[in-house]
Amino acid sequence: MSSPSFASTRLAVLSLALVSLSAFADINVGVSVSATGPAASLGIPEKNTIALLPKTIGGQKVNYIVLDDATDTTSAVKNMRKLVAEDKVDVVIGSTTAPNSLAMTDIAAESETPLISLAGSAIIVEPVDAKRHWVFKTAQNDAHMATAIVEHMLNNKVQTVAFIGFADAYGEGWFKEFAKIAEARKIRIVASERFQRNDTSVTGQALKIIAAKPDAVLIGAAGTPAVLPQKTLKEKGFKGFVYQTHGVANSEFLRIGGKDVEGALLPVGPLVVAAQLPDSAPSKKVALDFITRYETAYGKGTVSAFGGHAWDAGLLLGAAIPQALKKAQPGTREFRSALRDALEGVKNLPAAHGVFNLNAQDHQGFDQRARVMARIEGGTWKLVK
């Protein structure tokens, strides 16, 4: 073999490799979260977390295109269309709230783009039908959280419960979920009351609850408005257990609630009480790692449960993208489809909020390791052992 031909073969091989490398485009991840508007206190930590996600996955550069939907369903749809049509993203993370995520589902299915929602409602991924085929979600389902509450009630011999919740989808959803599980476990619901987010008084509801003499009260409300029922119940002399939902797990609730919410019990993702978890808990290491990164970037005490959902979405991608890269190139329909299949195949992945075990029927993938009970003591969350 003469040397010139050898050199030209080498050149040819090299240039071929170069061609295939340059054709291997960057991975584009679209993000639409509610960084302003009513859900801003959830959306801002999510947006902050996106900036901490890995810039390369499986040796491939990853670009994040972050948009804000202002907690508005129409904007969420607009963002989703822009991401798939103009930016040609391979996967979308978002949105913060259930209505926005549901609205984005249609476009995800139509454009065959995997969507990873950060919202709580189980309806986003259940049941897995033709549309939800493309949709995944990282936040715990309400049912995960409701079972934790019922379990704690059973362990503490609670037989009668009163419910007071928002007169909207959040309150109704919780009541239905909770009533189903409670009745199966022979816990009697003796009163079911509603209030508005903006109400200045819930005295009437509180008195009716107290007159029904329940062992415990569950407050089905999110954010700081959930303070009012607990405060009123305490004022009117209620001495039983008070349960809140994980919708109150942020520092604003503690700030507004102060002394009035001491002793409240609530189910939370492991991230919220990560430092207090036993070392055997699968989420502890991941959660602490996330908290350290987040607080290094944004200051001490700034981390919240919601950032964890975005971090977990990043972990899912970190596990699924290398699998998909083996089958197709980013930017193609085949890659999106391979990525979807890879997401569905994620097994035993420890995340900040639990352990992912996804399959064709379950696009959420958490089990009972995804929640623990916490009690508010001395103005912070304490793990209930």
Place this chain on the structure above:
Amino acid sequence: MDLQIALLLGQDGITNGAIYALLSLALVLVFTVTRVIFIPQGEFVAFGALTLASLQTGVLPGTLWLLIGLGAVAGLIDTVFALRDRQLQRIPRILGINLALPLALAGLLANIPLSSLGLPIQVLLTLAVVVPLGPLIYRLVFQPIAEASVLVLLIVAVSVHVTLTGLGLFFFGAEGSRTPSFTDASFEIGDAMIQGQTLLVVAASLTLIVALYLFFERTLWGKALRATAMNRTGARLMGISATMAGKLSFSVAALIGAFSGILISPITTIYYDSGFLIGLKGFVGAIVGGLGSYPLAAAGAVMVGLLESYSSFWASAFKEVIVFTLIIPVLVWRSLTTRHTEEEE
């Protein structure tokens, strides 16, 4: 429902009713003097409560920047008018009131330890920030269209409401605030516990109502307002400035709103948009009084408070439905019993 529950509900209803009564009086006042159905009344409640809360955490409230901004615009417009009319002697006064006073207030707030001041001083500072917003809004928004029809004024009032709510979100954020109670005292009367704060709200409302009565009956300014309310043209012929009357009525409305906010903020968490619903219930009360009668409006508002309290006990999911459905029979009754005596437009 036993007697104790009935008493507790009554107490709760009267507390809220007292706040609604104050707001209904402000609405009646503004409507009779300027024919504006003052939808943004509730925003002053939220601004009062949230301004006090941010003063207590030692933060300069966003309403202060609004005050300075509105003052600057109003000052500029009035200066231009004064120059056009060649009344240069009016300019120092215009600039003094619209620019120097808000800036002096800002300088004062920035240089004193806000969070460690006593509660009465914090309340006074809150009122100093929020109340001037009333006349400034009148000057900038309603004075140029003072002769427009009630419908136009209503539409403009709605847009002011939406603007102020948006600004409230910008200034104070989506999360609410609760201020510490003025008093933790509570008394036992019979079976029922009476909270000190409740008594304070009722007493403060009554005091303010009496003060308003004296203002209308005994002072020249109060009489000028009443004269304008009865007959705008006649009052003007007697030398009462409609502009002055408008600004004064908006000042009183802003004072009542901010004061109500301060009273209610220890009882419940106030959000940037909480004011609207509180104002709307005051409006239902004012409607009971036909937007013209102070005692009937106050009575109507207390009735709204009681109805709200008892319906939250019996059917909490339908509370708002019950309260706002009340307006229908009231309107039917009023349209059957009163003669239509609207002023010529």
